[in-house]
Amino acid sequence: MRISQLTLKINHDFFGGLLLICISGGAWYHAQSYALGTLNRMGPGYLPVALSLILGGLGMMLLIISQFKPAERVTLRVVPMIIILGSLCIFGIMLRSAGLFPAAFTSVILATFADTRITWLGRVTLALVVSLFTGVVFVVGLGMSVPLWWS
């Protein structure tokens, strides 16, 4: 099997806490431009500031806890993630310009590369079946307004 994932020996509490603190910091910083208001009449910034402070606090707690725990193996499946998310992006890019059928066909072909056991015949058959099926169900059946083909 190909090497398609990243296995890191990291402390997931540490990195989890760090991620939470980063998110809360960003949220807190952005909320500075919204009026705070008072408890009686809360402005648009009141809850975002409060929530980002709580999130930051929880992140800190995780960070502290992480100091008492050993590192563990965390697997990040980088290649499958890129393939799956990438093929969905391609679907989005092609949907309006090329039409539903070509978009679905292309992204199914791309998505199948995340699996190592599929053959080319299987790939093409699957892509044909899925794109025909979605076309029939969503455009013909449910009347979704998106072109089937480019014109």
Place this chain on the structure above:
Amino acid sequence: METLEFIGLGLQTALSPSILWYCFVGVFLGTLIGVLPGIGPLAAISLLLPVTFYMSASEAIVMLAGVYYGAQYGGSTAAILLRLPGTASSAVACLDGHPMAMQGRAGVALFITTIASFFGAMFGLTILILFSPHIAQLGLMFGSAEYFMLMLLGLVAACTFSNAPLRGGAMVVLGLLISMIGTDTNSGVIRYTFGMRELAGGLTLVAMAMGLFGLADIIRNVNLIDNSKMAKGFTLRSMLPNPSDWRLSLPAMGRGSLIGSFFGALPGAGTSISAYMAYAGEKRLARKPERFGNGAIEGVSAPEAANNASAQTAFVPTLTLGIPGDVTMALMLGALIMHGITPGPQLITTQTELFWGLVVSFMIGNIMLLFLNIPMIGIWVNILRIPYRWLYPAILIFIGVGVFSVNNSVFEIYTVVAIGALAYILAALRFEPAPLLLGFILGPLMEEYFRRALLLSRGNLSTFVDRPISFGILMTIVALLALLALQTWRRRSPKTGVSSDAP
């Protein structure tokens, strides 16, 4: 007597051809995705949400609910035959169901799970019918302060019951924060859109649910699920349990149903916890606990009855108070709101036909499931053989088309990609996505109730303490948190085992 009249009214609604059809579609799809490992009911309900735009509110809920409780039936099939839980709540069925299959008793295990599921579901439904009107009456006395407190209780309980409370809590808060994206309803100020005007309306529920459960699950499962090693085949005749199986199973089903009904109606608990509680209970009651894990039939029937009972009673707080107990219920709540129906204590009186139609359709759906799962079990066993590599590309395209159809906008596809990436990274760092979605859905409702309560009390926080019901709920929250702290502290000290007396 009155209840019977209402059930008659419900029958009229539930027996209309379109409701019957969507009920069947729901339970059929539910069994299907329950059987297939790698797709859970949450992903399936999120995938179906956009399709329900084309239906009436009752048709939509009947179908989505069918998927939910149908998946509880199907989930155990994969668990027993492959040791792969089709749904999270059927993970318990692996423990004794798979050993049974290895002993050549797969048929018996499948038969008993279906009977136990039906038994549990009917028990839960009876509770739903008997208690809902009373709880709704109680709910009429609640004001904004009580609603806010109840939702807070739901969120706190969801964290307490999850396996890592601190992380669960962080996910709830992150979900609340993400729900702030978009236009603030009170001031009209646009928050956290980073200059993208498509975000002014906030992230859609469909994109959130599909990204968190659909996409992240695909990335996690692709190329890993192996369903080629199936337990031995079986005939229909080999499915019939012997008398001693019945004698052991029936009381276990009763106990499982009781446990499941209780935990299902609690905010924050849900089907998985019910199944685990029922299993632990059986093991403690058993005269020979060592049989468990080696194919004890009570270890299959009790948790199955429990998760189905809780799948039904979970509707009690959702339909009567508008407070979802778990994420799936939160999605149901979202679907109701999308159809312009506000769940709450008024629902039973103002939407009488909808409520009783739903309840009766649940009954019909469970009867359908009995037939779908016993005579037609062979079909599901064959479906179980479909490799995941044929399924995930189709799911991926459905996600794409589904989110696109919400607003007819390609932008939604990119948001679901972004949410999927975040969800996967969070999952890799062992954060659970369910509390995040719960926070996201409850966020706007809680903000609204919180503000209204404070507006009524002129900014005085003591309103939450002065009102007796609100104070009672607050005390429950405090008790839960205290229990949590105690449990964490006890787990630290090496002497005692892992949370033996937790609720």
